[in-house]
Amino acid sequence: MSQMPTKLTKEISHACGVTLNDSVQSRVIAEVMAKKPQVTVTYYPAMIRIDGVGRLEFDMNELSEALGYEMTPALFEVETSTHYGRMVRFDDRVILFGNLEDALQYEEG
Secondary structure, three states, rough: OOOOOOOOOOOOEEEEEEEEEEHHHHHHHOOOOHHHOEEEEEEOEEEEEEHHHHHEEEEEEHHHHHHHOOOHHHHHHHHEEEEEEEEEOOOOOEEEEEEEHHHHHOOOO
């Protein structure tokens, strides 16, 4: 089990992440995401936290393959209890950004 530091600072962290309800599906999602660079997975009683720096991308095709059934952004959000960062949803992925400017490029205009 790893955990991001919780030291109080005035610096911008550029972090983003989700907290998932602990379930069979969430554990599979966590296993997939733990293999990615700049991603930290922390297991707590009843929840799993997935943190990233700058950008955290959940690819629904990759998660579907690992789960053995279709994962959609809507089903993914059922597993999440909360998120931080700027979330952008697509048909095939959910991306969280630690920087507002990075997320704004996807803003519908």
